[in-house]
Amino acid sequence: MIDFLNLKKINQVHRNELLKAMENVLDSGWFILGDHVSKFEKEFAEFCGADFCIGVANGLDALILILEGYKELGIMKKGDEVIVPSNTYIASILAISRTGLTPILVEPDIDTYLIDENRIIEKITSKTKAILPVHLYGRLCNMDAIKEIAKNHQLKIIEDCAQSHGATLNNIFCGNMGDAAGFSFYPGKNLGALGDGGAITTNDAELAKVIAALRNYGSGKKYENLYQGMNSRLDEVQAAFLSIKLKEVNEDNKKRRKIAQYYLDHITNPQIVLPFENRKNIVHLESHVWHLFVVRVAMRDKFQKYLSDHGVQTVIHYPIPPHKQQAYTEWNHLSFPVSEKIHDQIISLPISPVMQPEEAEIVCKIVNSFT
Ligand SMILES: *Cc1c(COP(=O)(O)O)cnc(C)c1O
DSSP states (O other): OBOSOOHHHHHHTTHHHHHHHHHHHHHHTOOBSSHHHHHHHHHHHHHHTOSEEEEESOHHHHHHHHHHHHHHTTSOOTTOEEEEETTSOHHHHHHHHHTTOEEEEEOBOTTTOSBOGGGTGGGOOTTEEEEOOBOGGGOOOOHHHHHHHHHHHTOEEEEEOTTOTTOEETTEETTSSSSEEEEEOOTTSSSOOSSOOEEEEESOHHHHHHHHHHTBTTEEETTEESSOOOBOOOBHHHHHHHHHHHTTHHHHHHHHHHHHHHHHHHOOOTTEEOOOOOTTOHHHHHHOOOSOEEEEETTHHHHHHHHHHTTBOOBOSOSSOGGGSGGGGGGTTOOOHHHHHHHHHEEEEOOOTTOOHHHHHHHHHHHHTOO
16 A cells, blocks of 8 residues: 555654654653743744744644734734635634634636635725735745735735745745744644644734734733733644754655656646646746645546555545535535636645655556556
8 A cells, every 4th residue: 555644654764853852851841832842933933034933732723823913913803804715725714714804715726726816806805904825735826926916905915834834936935925924733744743733933023922922821921911812832842843853844845846746757647637837937846845746637536446446545635615614604605616626626646755766656657547
């Protein structure tokens, strides 16, 4: 069986260092908001090129805390609108509705699966306060165009970087391409903890200060509460693990790129729509960190069964579009044809830093033999 993603293997590479980190935390006797979190926050801010990083409990909370932070600063209020791609993982959208803001879904581009910047402007109203681009599958959104729109309409840009750790364009890292960014360190992400974790990066000192308090009961100083905050802190032990794995993320992304390039060069089955290669803009391709290698196939379910029967594990990211979920019945009648087509046809092939070239070779052979 060729695993979709072997998390055991990914973490065994760091076994000795991770055990040592666990021992350090255990022996320190300090488990919440201590030196390991501060250290990782500093390292991760530097990694992204951002001034501030705040470690939090998970990626969903990271996005929620950014929006709550803007609410506390009086920049956003209940009922304001935030533009978000209609085909994203539901967490991006949950963060908006959870904070009392209104998600405005915008269709993706059928080639890149990223928010279609040409469709953003028509959705902007007097209530729009922010655009939340998602660098889905590890590919960067068209940030130049999004920045231009945000500037012209005075909107904040909140990047969802949960799938794009380390993606860069012209030497600018994601997490430093807008006003604030949310990251997830869920184990399967390009930078994954051994449990839940997340972070916010920003260059906005005021926002950083508010968020640092909000994640800790709204408290700046112990037992003095400035805001009605939440408890959403990155654990010391996860921060210690993340400091170790952060050192490898650029190398890991290179390994992912190698597998992706192999697939792009060797999958020749005409039924398979490969990820879009922007040949005119090579920089863009190089900036892709391939969190997922997503292809499109008209007979997706048959294809998935064929691969499974031949020992290749695949996953669908994601089978149901957010507007068709029971969680959002108010949207169920709406039509987002691009998203619906994507959700009907996409399937993710195995890719990870521990995948072997021989495995990629086998995957290509099996994919090519599907009729
Ligand atoms: C994983 C993910 C999140 C949520 O992160 P968690 O740490 O699981 O809460 C948010 N947005 C996107 C695009 C994701 O893939």
